[in-house]
Amino acid sequence: MSAGARNVRGVEEPDWPNLEHAYGPAGDVPALLDALVPDGTADVWDELWSRLCHQGTVYSASFAALPRLTEAAARWDPADRVMVLALAGAIVVGLEDDAPAERTTLHRLTSEALAAANDPDDTVYLLQALLAFEGVPFWGEHLERLAGQEFEAVCPGCETPLFVVLDYDGLGYFASDGDYVGGRTTPRAPLRPADAAALDGIGARLHTAFADRGFTGLAEYVRHLFGDTVCPACSHPFPVAPAVVETF
Structure with missing residues (x-):
């Protein structure tokens, strides 16, 4: 045509x-x-x-x-x-x-x-x-990575590539610097969730969207994604979401 x-x-x-x-x-x-x-x-x-x-x-x-x-x-x-x-x-x-x-x-x-x-x-x-x-x-x-329950990040301290895991396969919420499924002994650091009331910006918007619909699992993913952790390789503390955004 x-x-x-x-x-x-x-x-x-x-x-x-x-x-x-x-x-x-x-x-x-x-x-x-x-x-x-x-x-x-x-x-x-x-x-x-x-x-x-x-x-x-x-x-x-x-x-x-x-x-x-x-x-x-x-x-x-x-x-x-x-x-x-x-x-x-x-x-x-x-x-x-x-x-x-x-x-x-x-x-x-x-x-x-x-x-x-x-x-x-x-x-x-x-x-x-x-x-x-x-x-x-x-x-x-x-954002679709929420459905897959995994993001990637780089430690802002030592630049180690990390996986940010949001209770994938019931394994919990943590940052890992290796194969956390096949190699379950890989070093990992827990994610500390943000207080829902303290969220702002896109974090608050996403949490509200899921919580208001009764999708409590997704709301918890957001709290942990917008929380903080330490690098399992060097123990450097950092907020999770900015490190995830900077990786892409």
């Missing part, structure tokens, strides 16, 4: 074959967008993610897909929007300083979806998307 041509919906489309995705020319993207369904387990989502946001990298076709992703989110019920908004958020993060025209609409649609969310992981992904549309650095791209 040439630039300026209209599809069956009467909407002007980009010149897809002259755009790029992870595997080359993007002429196959319109058919995938036409096949979008609310079911986040449908194969079309794997196809789109691998092309438009491959390992966090975005492409010219990724940006061109935003209007169609926004249109799908607006058409679907709030509870069905998790996957489409997560993909749109991941693309917007890649825009860096450029604000797409769809950002305000996507933010509104995500706020509606958050109000309808009743699953902890869905709430994490929707909050990440919301922060992406607000241009919040780091958390708009990496």
Whole structure:
């Protein structure tokens, strides 16, 4: 389809074959967008993610897909929007300083979806998307690591790479400088959680979002992530969240 041509919906489309995705020319993207369904387990989502946001990298076709992703989110019920908004958020993060025209609409649609969310992981992904549309650095791209219960950090004292573990597999809350799953004797230091009442900024916002929905586990992850610890390698004390942010 040439630039300026209209599809069956009467909407002007980009010149897809002259755009790029992870595997080359993007002429196959319109058919995938036409096949979008609310079911986040449908194969079309794997196809789109691998092309438009491959390992966090975005492409010219990724940006061109935003209007169609926004249109799908607006058409679907709030509870069905998790996957489409997560993909749109991941693309917007890649825009860096450029604000797409769809950002305000996507933010509104995500706020509606958050109000309808009743699953902890869905709430994490929707909050990440919301922060992406607000241009919040780091958390708009990496908040999903809460669902995986692990972040990475570097000790600000000795620069040792660390894992920040948020009760992964019931192992507890700690910083480790090695394989804490296979090598359970690896040195580790406990995370000291922040007082919920003392949290501010993004920490307070995240804690409130989870606690108000009854997601006590996620609220505890936030308290520990925004608490402090010492380096298991050199005993240097440091606040956890800033060290995590500085690592990426």
